[in-house]
Amino acid sequence: QKEVEQNSGPLSVPEGAIASLNCTYSDRVSQSFFWYRQYSGKSPELIMSIYSNGDKEDGRFTAQLNKASQYVSLLIRDSQPSDSATYLCAVIAGGATNKLIFGTGTLLAVQP
Amino acid sequence: DVKVTQSSRYLVKRTGEKVFLECVQDMDHENMFWYRQDPGLGLRLIYFSYDVKMKEKGDIPEGYSVSREKKERFSLILESASTNQTSMYLCASRGTPSREQFFGPGTRLTVL
Numbered sequence: 001q002k003e004v005e006q007n008s009g010p011l012s013v014p015e016g017a018i019a020s021l022n023c024t025y026s027d028r029v030s031q032s033f034f035w036y037r038q039y040s041g042k043s044p045e046l047i048m049s050i051y052s053n054g055d056k057e058d059g060r061f062t063a064q065l066n067k068a069s070q071y072v073s074l075l076i077r078d079s080q081p082s083d084s085a086t087y088l089c090a091v092i093a094g095g096a097t098n099k100l101i102f103g104t105g106t107l108l109a110v111q112p
Numbered sequence: 113d114v115k116v117t118q119s120s121r122y123l124v125k126r127t128g129e130k131v132f133l134e135c136v137q138d139m140d141h142e143n144m145f146w147y148r149q150d151p152g153l154g155l156r157l158i159y160f161s162y163d164v165k166m167k168e169k170g171d172i173p174e175g176y177s178v179s180r181e182k183k184e185r186f187s188l189i190l191e192s193a194s195t196n197q198t199s200m201y202l203c204a205s206r207g208t209p210s211r212e213q214f215f216g217p218g219t220r221l222t223v224l
Contacts (some may be wrong), residue, residue, distance in 0.1 A: 032211045043202055043215040044155075088155070092211055098143075099170075100206075100213050104154040 003027060004091050006103035014111050019076040021106050023089030026070065032092040035074045038105065039085045050075060072084055079110045115139070116205050116216035124222045133191040133219050135203030143206040144186035146170075146178065148199040155202070161186055193223045194222070 006023050013019045021035075032051055036044035050056045050063040050072065062075040074093075076083055086105040093099045119134035137144065139156050145160040147170075157170030159178040175197060179187045186205075190197055200220050206213040 012203075023114070043218040046212060046214060049212050090213075098208075098211070099157065099160070100145075102155045 002020055002103045003093070006087075006089050006101040006106045008104060010109050011106055012109045012111060013079050013085040015079060015081060017079050018106055019079045019083065019110070021074040021076075021087050021089075021108065023072045023074075023103055024070055025089075025091045025101075027094050027101075028067075028070065028093065029094035030091045033063070033072045034090040034100070035061075035063060035072075036090060036102075037083075038087045038088060044088055044100070074080040076108075079108075081110050081112050084108055084110045116203055116214055118201075118203050118210075119216060120219050122220050122222075124224065125190075125193050127194060127224055129190075129193050129207055129223075131193050131221065131222070131223075133188040133190075133201055135186045135188070136184050137186075137205035137214075137216075138184065139205065139207060139214075140183065141205040141207040143208065144180065144212075145204040145206070146176075146186065146188045147202045147204065148172070148201060149218075150199050158188065170182070180198075184196050193221075195223050197219040197221065198223045 006092050010103050018108045035048040035049050038044045048063040050065045056063045064073045088105045089103040116137045146158040147155045161167045161180045177189045202218045203216040
């Protein structure tokens, strides 16, 4: 079982809709969770971090964390064509090294 | 804002050459990382460092070495470049308290 799993997509949504991106993780002791956005040919850009159960909102982005279900999601409201990118879920592994474990990413395509 | 810079955006080298990739961060972060990213394989950790002169192997260290003589600088060395090391190389840094990890712009290396 992969440590961090995401649906590779593509997830296609119309402009103005809500895009919902999902991620599950296997390490129950994980405490820190991140979403990165990566445009084609560019490096990952951190857009959200979440550390406790519940929702965290930042502009059009909302991260949701459910540690009991080992599930983290990212909602993008009022999706724009400029949101079209690959979204990477990342989780800090337990243990002393605190390595960041990445999912393989979900490709989001927002249709004008 | 955290800034992570990498010495080159694009690099072309010949098989057998020694290659140096440099990374500098300006936020006094303790932890620095080198990844490579290939289509279909996601982000893979090569080496990381949690302090000056300290280094730890990541998931794919073979064919690579690293150097961290100063806190702000982390270098990746390809001792004898091979064609299978053609990839996007990404440097990242992270301060221990925040655990948020920031990436540099990446170096696209082509080995001919």
